[in-house]
Amino acid sequence: MKSAPYLLSLPALLLFGAIVIIPLVMTVLLSFHDWGQYKGIEPVFVLKNWHEVFTDSYFLEMFWRTFRIAFFVTLLAAVLGAPEAYILNRMKSPWRGLFLLVILGPLLISVVARTLGWALLFGGNSGLINKALVSMGLISAPLPFMFTETGVIVALTHVLMPYMVLAVWAALQRLDPQIENAAVALGAGPFTVLRRIVLPQVMPGILSGAIIVFALAASAFATPAIIGGRRLKVASTLAYDEFLNTLNWPLGAAVAVLLLVALVAIVVGASRLVERRYAQVFG
Amino acid sequence: MAFLSLEGLSKHFGTHVAVDGLTLAVEKGEFVSLLGPSGCGKTTTLQMIAGFVEPSGGAIRLEGRDLLAVKPAKRGLGIVFQSYALFPHMTVAENVAFGLEMQGVAAAERTRRVGETLELVGLGTFAGRYPRQMSGGQQQRVALARALVIRPQILLLDEPLSNLDAKLREEMQIELRQIQRTVGTTTILVTHDQAEAMALSDRLVVMNHGRAEQIGPPHEAYERPATPFVASFLGRTNLVNGTTVRPEKIWFATSGLAGKVRTRIFQGNHWLYQIETADGLVTVIRQNTGEAMPGEGEAVHLAWAAT
Numbered sequence: 001m002k003s004a005p006y007l008l009s010l011p012a013l014l015l016f017g018a019i020v021i022i023p024l025v026m027t028v029l030l031s032f033h034d035w036g037q038y039k040g041i042e043p044v045f046v047l048k049n050w051h052e053v054f055t056d057s058y059f060l061e062m063f064w065r066t067f068r069i070a071f072f073v074t075l076l077a078a079v080l081g082a083p084e085a086y087i088l089n090r091m092k093s094p095w096r097g098l099f100l101l102v103i104l105g106p107l108l109i110s111v112v113a114r115t116l117g118w119a120l121l122f123g124g125n126s127g128l129i130n131k132a133l134v135s136m137g138l139i140s141a142p143l144p145f146m147f148t149e150t151g152v153i154v155a156l157t158h159v160l161m162p163y164m165v166l167a168v169w170a171a172l173q174r175l176d177p178q179i180e181n182a183a184v185a186l187g188a189g190p191f192t193v194l195r196r197i198v199l200p201q202v203m204p205g206i207l208s209g210a211i212i213v214f215a216l217a218a219s220a221f222a223t224p225a226i227i228g229g230r231r232l233k234v235a236s237t238l239a240y241d242e243f244l245n246t247l248n249w250p251l252g253a254a255v256a257v258l259l260l261v262a263l264v265a266i267v268v269g270a271s272r273l274v275e276r277r278y279a280q281v282f283g
Numbered sequence: 284m285a286f287l288s289l290e291g292l293s294k295h296f297g298t299h300v301a302v303d304g305l306t307l308a309v310e311k312g313e314f315v316s317l318l319g320p321s322g323c324g325k326t327t328t329l330q331m332i333a334g335f336v337e338p339s340g341g342a343i344r345l346e347g348r349d350l351l352a353v354k355p356a357k358r359g360l361g362i363v364f365q366s367y368a369l370f371p372h373m374t375v376a377e378n379v380a381f382g383l384e385m386q387g388v389a390a391a392e393r394t395r396r397v398g399e400t401l402e403l404v405g406l407g408t409f410a411g412r413y414p415r416q417m418s419g420g421q422q423q424r425v426a427l428a429r430a431l432v433i434r435p436q437i438l439l440l441d442e443p444l445s446n447l448d449a450k451l452r453e454e455m456q457i458e459l460r461q462i463q464r465t466v467g468t469t470t471i472l473v474t475h476d477q478a479e480a481m482a483l484s485d486r487l488v489v490m491n492h493g494r495a496e497q498i499g500p501p502h503e504a505y506e507r508p509a510t511p512f513v514a515s516f517l518g519r520t521n522l523v524n525g526t527t528v529r530p531e532k533i534w535f536a537t538s539g540l541a542g543k544v545r546t547r548i549f550q551g552n553h554w555l556y557q558i559e560t561a562d563g564l565v566t567v568i569r570q571n572t573g574e575a576m577p578g579e580g581e582a583v584h585l586a587w588a589a590t
Binding site: 176177178179181182183184185186187188189192196197200201 | 333334335355356357358360361365366369370371372381382385386429433
């Protein structure tokens, strides 16, 4: 029976359609509806929301900020996460498991709890670290953290770091255990081994980790909502506010759809590039 | 004075003794094999020479100099790893050139020597390929070229042929021997394959439990094994009437030890027999000369020359 595979995957397809495709299509349609302060949502076809999103510099700033934050989070996660994975990979047996748990542990804790932790440490005058630094006389005023881009970037990097570590870790596992010795025997110093032998081979891992981290950072909601709040909005918190505060659902829908399309384009484009670059070498 | 000498070399891992006071003198240009079962300390010995494992005791000298005082990256040894450990992100030419680059050899000279060495291993036309686009045997040659191009004082081979299939392994054995003769590099091979060790080396070091049981030319070790371990590890042996006899040195005769053929296996160039005798099971190997041979269940008599 040729139809058997289709029939067998039908339940999953139906579920997928019901909970992903249909709401998505409805959101896209919603973004073309009209909205007014007193008339509410009108199911007509207008380009008003899209026009506003593309022409109002306010939205441009939001999206620019969203991707700027995602970019720096990705950069930080790569710069910190790749060496972290490498060190972890070189650890001996009991320590390796322990520290892997330390790094992946945060995944078991709610994003909200983890982000609030940062707020407790750095939030205004009462934040623990700020208080300590001020009382030690190292700084005169509390470090600005809450409602700053830096704060959002630091907290998001912490939240998303495990994904980068895992991706690089997986690439390191595929490394021939003798390959570093091979380079050393040919006269390479430790730094040369890292730069010429290890790094190029884990690059696909770093790039795939970067794609995951970038996508998650650009679409993150909880962390920017808590650290950035209403003062420092990103695309996701902007869409949320349009839906729940302004009640301008169509405009919120346009923002959400634009974020989705931009992200899909970036992620698909990036993975294509990565695949093409490394297909010949690593297959 | 020997070219390379290991003097009472030992390695302990906790309470486990991997190498136990190994002493060995290797002459310049010699091909020496460290042969033994897994866990006999042969690989650990190789890694101590390479500098990847630090000895617990003893000394390694190269032309009289203390090699242990030299960092692994400065020892200038050529190593072929069991997994080849080629750099997958570099082309064949880049792989081979890496060692020269580390030595600071000028680009033009580098290109010339890489080309020369690739010719030597028969890969002249493969310079632009990536390792994963090549077969196991070809990757093996790249690994060999990468080790030889730096003109190492010693070539270390760690089970280099164990990942190849039987036929290719035989071809590579012959080729490896020829290449070694051509370049004349002092070579130390680590292997558990006694046929490979005997085919390639000038001398064998048969190792067991971290010690050298016998050091000598393959033919001598095979014909006059110093210990029962060497006798049983190098080829097959029978223990009949308290003496060890090689299976190929027993023939079917009209009188002698009586027995019955239990199994007979045809292996192309020879027949492999298991004969039931009063002394237990005896293995006999007879060359296939095209003549009729005793079949299974037949009564036979076995004879051999006294040693």
